[in-house]
Amino acid sequence: MADSKERLASSLLELKKYQEQNNTGVVRGSSTLGRTHLQRLVENGWLEPVMKGWYIPSSPEDVGTTSVWYANYWNFIVEYCNSRYGDDWSLTAEESLTIHSGNMVVPTQIVIRSTKATNNVVELKYGHSLLEISTSPASEVAFDPIYGIRLYGIAEALMFSSPNYFKSDPVNARANLASLENSAQIIRLASVNGNSSRVGRIIGALKNIGRDNIADEVLKFMQRLGYDIRVEDPFDNIVKVSASQSPYVSRIRLLWEKMRGQILSMNLNLSRIDLKDKDSVLRSMETNYVKDAYHSLSIEGYRVTESLIERVRSGAWNPDAEDTDRRNALAARGYYQAFMRLQKSMATCLEGDKFDLESELNEWHYELFDPCVQAGIISPADLIGYRTMQVYIKGSKHTPLPVNAVNSSIGALCEMIEEEKDGFIKAVLGHFFFVYIHPYMDGNGRTARFLMNMLLCSSGYSWIVVPVERRNEYMQSL
Incomplete structure (x- = not known):
């Protein structure tokens, strides 16, 4: 008869097989591993419950600490949302820009857009939560390269962010503006959506960071289509930013200047x-x-x-x-x-x-x-x-x-x-x-x-x- 160590080893082997076959460590429901294996892994600290029916991989020495949760947070969010909403979800425009800029800090509350949402708050671990909003997700989804988070593309996120975003999070906003390759990304969206105030805000933001060439190209094209564009600078102050294909680099440079002043x-x-x-x-x-x-x-x-x-x-x-x-x-x-x-x-x-x-x-x-x-x-x-x-x-x-x-x-x-x-x-x-x-x-x-x-x-x-x-x-x- 197998002793307790052998039984635990057998359960760990099942967990390993599951992770390899599904390319994730997040476990949903007892049917995935079997109730016996699941209970044994939880009791020995190798799985940690997040909410009813959902578990993340852990280790005995980390039981009860935030380390396991923070390390598995984004994997959990993706698995949970894919399970509940399928392909019909994304983060908000503002949160998408935060991710695009390389800021992967775990938020206290994550906001999900989906037509399948029910406008509820889902309580998670350690005071974190998920707010689901019943509305359309991003029209053209971009995927985070690490976790597969469903995001707005940078241009669409800049276009549909709230006016206050540029004041409340200027570092991430400027980092993403600096990463735009050309005017076509904005023009394509602007010509389809045709919102003059949004376009005027993006043009003003581009001029603020010194990308006048792209801003002028967008303005001329929209005027050619017959739009009356009123340019508005959404930032509180002017900060020139060098164009960069990497929003990560732009964000670090912007944060350096901000912290330097502090x-x-x-x-x-x-x-x-x-x-x-x-x-x-x-x-x-x-x-x-x-x-x-x-x-x-x-x-x-x-x-x-x-x-x-x-x-x-x-x-x-x-x-x-x-x-x-x-x-x-x-x-x-x-x-x-x-x-x-x-x-x-x-x-x-x-x-x-x-x-x-x-x-x-x-x-x-x-x-x-x-x-x-x-x-x-x-x-x-x-x-x-x-x-x-x-x-x-x-x-x-x-x-x-x-x-x-x-x-x-x-x-x-x-x-x-x-x-x-x-x-x-x-x-x-x-x-x-x-x-x-x-x-x-x-x-x-x-x-x-x-x-x-x-x-x-x-x-x-x-x-x-x-x-x-x-x-x-x-x-x-x-």
Whole structure:
């Protein structure tokens, strides 16, 4: 007779088969797995109920936390809506623009348009809800590339967004306007729908961000069709935005400018160090190494001591120790190697030599995990370039950018760092947006703190150690 472990293994195997056959982890009803398997998986923490008859994949250590819900939120929304409305649904125009711009933060309430809706609120987990509105969805559906969310296309979403949207969410609105390829996308919709006020608003919005050529083409064409167009700028202020095929890049650039102003308004009076004494700057880095390594690794969940860090630095470490100690030792050794590489990067920067920031970021990241390569735990190929899979941040409503947006976004971030004149701003925002993009499968936090401190020290500010005791506050601020 099978014991409890074997029975659980059998249920997990059934769940695995279901996920592979249906390309989703969301489970609907007991008939999909069978009542016995379903109950066993829920009782052991491998499935978590969302609402009656609906479950999402979990793990025993995450039971009762928001992490599982945030990681599965969009998958659940798509599966639930496809099951209930079929092909007759989409998000609203405004929410579509939010997704198109790369803002995948889990909303408190999601609004669904469908002719099959009944104008009700569906309560979900942790205070979230779904509001279904009985109305027509997008006429030409665009699909989110990660989850398959049914959206308005960018041009249609801009056309049918409420006038207030441009004031309430100007960053996302401008990011999407900047991603329009040409005037044809707007003209095609405008000529069919023929709403003069909507067209005038889009023309005014395009002029606001500096895309006068597209705006003028739309205006001339609509006037040719006999429409009386009154141009209206829907924004509160003028912000020029460079045209970009990637709304993700546009959004990051717009957020940089917005946050830059917020930092400047704080009027911080920060002490500076003398950059002429380059050796002193490098010695200061060396002095901070043990303390920095301890706190940075502890923030990431490693159990390290200052003694272990010193042994690793001196070479008196044992990579073949017990599993737990080995993991900590490999992480500490990787941190040391990356720190040494960072010192070389800093020396190059202080000398004023040519410096390729994106290349250096990849070098620091490689060194973090080189001991794992040497130990045969991972392949060198795993560390080449940026991630090739979607990642999630435990406990965060933010979903990092999709794989196809990482390269262009990191490139743009490095350009912004180079263009920024204020050293403190480039350090703070460089750290923030690096984590926002999350370009690697692992090691993003450590690399981001290396980036922050290199930018601080190379601009005449002191090295900052983020204490593990303030981890929650630090994570919340990100």
